[in-house]
Amino acid sequence: MPRPMPLSMPVSRILTALSATVCLAAGLAAAPASAESRPASAESRPGTLGELARKHHKYFGSATDNPEFTDAAYLLRLGSEFGQTTPGNAMKWYATEPARGVFDFTAADQVVAFAKAHRQKVRGHTLLWHNQLPAWLTEGTWSAAELRAILKNHIQKVVRHFKGQVIHWDVVNEAFNEDGTYRESLFYKTLGPGYIADALRWAHEADHHAKLYLNDYNVDGIGPKSDAYYTLIKQLKADGVPVEGFGIQGHLALQYGFPADVQQNMQRFAGLGVEVAVTELDIRMTLPATAEKLATQATWYADYVKACLAVKKCVGITIWDYTDKYSWIPSVFPGEGAALPYDENLRPKPAYYSIKEALGG
Template identity: 45%
Template sequence: MRLWSALAAAFAVTLAASAAHADESLGAAANASGRYFGAAIDVDALSEKPYRTLVESQLTSATAENAMKWGEIETARGVFDWGPADAFVAFAKSRGQKIRGHNLVWHQQLPRWLIGGQFSASDVKALMLAHIETEVARYKGSIYAWDVINEPFADTGEWRHSIYFDAMGRDYVALALRAAHEADPDAKLYINDYGVETAGPKTEALFNLVAALKREGVPLDGVGFQCHFVAGSAPDDLADVMGRFATLGVDVAVTELDLRIPLPVTSGALERQADDYASVVAACVSTPRCVGVTTWGVTDDRSWIPGFFSGYGAALPFDEQYRPKPAVSAMTKAFTAQRR
């Protein structure tokens, strides 16, 4: 009983310290550094007032977690369900939030009719281009940036085999970027990947791809660093890596940040998580071409982590009761450090 009382007291102190910095929203703090703070949004949850209020008050950018993916939009060939995506875009626009479109070309969450069909290489190319042109044109003028290419490389740094790569080889990347640019010339176009936040073969493969695309005049505006980490293990060379990519003439952004914790959660783990959230924000702030930070979700009750990483959870800045965790004050301080 005494142990439980001590743990409860420690959590209360930790959360109270976090709440003390909650008056300044993360969006406002990011704006002070000339950047945005965003999150992946569960569109279905926007009907719940506490969730909607948190999204409205904290974010200056929004990404649809699933609603804009091909498998969600074109459930049968030529049959479209734009309802959730339209609702998301309308919501974010009405709140003045930048919208990151996610995503156009990915090897997962594809329509069943596509992955189960018997399509030739030329068919796959035509279908990919039609999908890009249709979706990007629908939201022309509303989307700040598109994750056009998502996760093109395997963890080894080799090209990831996918329906696209197997049909077109590496050419699918340039084809997709050009199609997106033609459909909306004003949208920023990104390649987005995980495991590229520190030096290694996958990072080098992505760097070489970006360099080649820029040499070839392919429209590419940015590189997204997903940043899915275990708390306490965020890389210490993230700023160096982002700065190196920026030398190629592209923006960089943190696009899917979360920091999972082994369960059960302890106050020490929350502090380590806060330190890592702060270090990622600081890396962005110290990189002139880093335009913003997006977390992959807002609250722990709607995080993807428990369903994919057994024994882990509590990965986001707000807990299951929507209370700010130490990560919130840590990020706020990191965003605003230069103005103090």
């Protein structure tokens, strides 16, 4: 999970529409426009990414963050192009419970209100993660009983606040190391591996309708880390624990190659009876960007989208913000970037068009 960061009408039709407007303004009677001269209907215009994904019964969304809400041009595209959004940081523990028992939902409410106003679905991210925890939690000394009480209270207060407004919760984020062993977080060291099942049960108690996910990076293809999640989810399902989704973050880099078995991996999780979502997709490159690198990036984006489309239980894709202007990549990976489908000037890149084509646009 990233650290804090982030349709043209033919000219002839435009002229025809303007001419008709002038005639009407002058009070002149005009004959009905021919089919050729009528403005394109919503059905015939190229669809947005969100609209195209809905035709496949999936969503296509973008993460966002509150500092971006001062950028009107950015918000215009965020609200019009995408069918879903994820608050990049506003729902994390440091933001929602900055002091023990003191909750602040101001930033998260802003993102949710924007999504609601634009008829977007919202993914909740994240209830439990080893990073971006408040100092009062990480610097405290807790018994297992104390930490369980803190964890349950946090999860249930946050989930209840957004009950009915969030379709998915990333309940536990990044629980495993690359070799498939448990990450020795504060929660694992104090509570043992059972904290994952407890977190899922507590979230389900607070909102029966939100789908509950485990989420991680470097789990695109089949390997030790994704195997660990496969084994865990299979066991959780057998134990009746309400786990309903697996989130594949999808932070790729051109220099490391494309996960050719991503569709196969998605399908094996779907076979466990859980949804799959691509939750934080971006594809970075070593700078400067070149035409060749951008073309490869475009192919990779399309291939990832096609993999999701081929798996019925892959319910949607979220890019980790849509523009390089607000990408988290350069601050974490110096010398790398250009990871998103729009450039720093909010102009679509080859990746945007490849995604659109993959979705049938």
